[in-house]
Amino acid sequence: MVAPDLPIGDRIRHYRQTRGGRRQDVIAGLVGITPDYLGQIERGLKTPTIQVLHAIAQELGVPTAALLAEAPVLASTPRDSTEPAIAQALMGYGPPRSAEPVPTPALRERVEQAWRSWQTSRTRFTDAATVLPALIADTEHAVRAHRADPGQHRNALRISADLYFLLRSYLRRTGRVDLSLMAADRAVRAAEDADDPLRIAAAQWNLGHVLLAADEPDGAEQVVLRAAEAIKQEAIEEEKRAAMAGALQLVSVVAAARRRDWWTARDRLNKARTTAQHVGEGNVAWTVYGPVNVELHRVSIEMEAGEAGEALRMADAVDTSGLPSMEREFTFLLEVARCYDLRREDSAVLLHLLELEQMAPEDLARQPMARDMLLGLIRRARAMHARQAEALAGRVGVL
DSSP states (O other), X not given: OOOTTOOHHHHHHHHHHHSSOOOHHHHHHHHTSOHHXXXXXXXXXXXXXHHHHHHHHHXXXXXXXXXXXXXXXXXXXXXXOOOHHHHHHHTTOOSOTTSOOOOHHHHHHHHHHHHHHHHHOTTHHHHHHHHHHHHHHHHHHHHHHTTTOHHHHHHHHHHHHHHHHHHHHHHHHTTOHHHHHHHXXXXXXXXXXXXXXXXXXXXXXXXXHHHHHTTOHHHHHHHHHHHHHHHTXXXXXXXXXXXXXXXXXXXXXXXXXXXXXXXXXXXXXXXXHXXXXXXXXOOGGGOOOSHHHHHHHHHHHHHHTTOHHHHHHHHTTOOOTTOSOHHHHHHHHHHHHHHHHHTTOHHHHHHHHHHHHHHXXXXXXXXXXXXXXXXXXXXXXXXXXXXXXXXXXXXXXXX
8 A cells, every 4th residue: 555645756666666676667668658757757857648657557557546646546544643532522522421520630640641651652642542532531521520619620620731732732743733723722721710820821832833833933923922921920930930931932933943034043042042051851831841952943943944964963962861752852863864864865864764663653654754755765765775765664654
C-alpha cells in the first residue's frame, strides 16, 4: 500500500522498484519515452500525459488510478486520524448523570499519568487513544456532579483544564485543528471558572499554539503577549509566574518566525533566555519551559531562516538529556535532520531519521517534515541510502 497523497513520480518509482526491481531504461523503452524523461517524471520535474501514465501503469501491472496521487484507491485509513472514540467523548457521550463521580484525587492522578505518558512514551498516540475517551467522560461528569460543592467543583475544573491542555496537543497532532481549537477554548473556560490565574495563563499558551497551527500567527501573538502581561500582576509563586511568562514569550517567538520576522524572533528569544536562566529547568503547566527549551527554539529559528550552518553550530552545544519531554527532544532532532537536509548531507539526514524512528515511530509517521525528507532521499540519494530511506518510508507509512 502507498500513502494516499504520495506524488505521481514517487508512486511510479515505488511500483517500478517493488514489482521486480525493473530498470528505468527498460520501462522507458517499453513505454516509448526516453530514460531521462522517465527519470524527470520520477523526480517530480515533469508531469506525464494521461496516455504516457496509462502506458507506464500497464507495464508496471497496476491500475492507472494507482499512480494518481488524487486517487487513494490502495490507501488504508490515514495514520494521523483522531481516534473516533475521543471525538465522541468530546461530543458529550459519558456516564449517566445519576452515576457517582470518580473522586477528584483519583481523577487528578489519571490526568497527570496521561500527561506523563504523552510527554515520555514512544507510543504516546496509541496510549492516548486508549485512556482519553474514558478520562474525558469521567472528568466532564465530575465537573457536573460537583456543582453544588464549590471546593470540589473548583478542583474538578482545574483537572478539566489540565485535561483539555493535553487534548489540545493530541488533537492538533492528529490533524484535527478544529477540535484542537475547541479543546483549547474549553480549557480557557475551565481555568476561568476555577479562577486559577496560572491555569488561565496556561490556557492562553495552549490557545496560542492552536492559532499557530491554524496559520494565524498574529492572533497567537496577541493572545500570548496579553497573557504574559496579565500574569505579571497575579499573586502566584514567583518562579511559576516567571516560567509561565517565559513560555508565553516563546509562543510569540514562533509567531514572529512564522511571519519571517527573524530579528523580532531573535530579540524575543534573548529576553526569554535571560528569564529561563533565572528560573531554571521546569515543566510548569506542562510547558517544558527552561534554558534548554529556549536553546531548542534558537536552533529552530535559525533552521527556519535557512541558516543551517548556524543552527547546527548551536545544536552541538545543546544537551537534551534532562528534558522532561520526549516530544521536545524529538522535534529538536528532526530539525537537526532538516538542517543536514538543507545542506544535502544525506547520510546525516538518514542517520537522524533512523534515530527518530527508534525514539518515537508514531511521531515520525505524523511529521510532514520527515515525510518530505524521506521522499527527497529516495529521489536523490546514493542507491544504498535511497534503499534505506525507502524501507523507512514503508515502515512509517509514507509508502
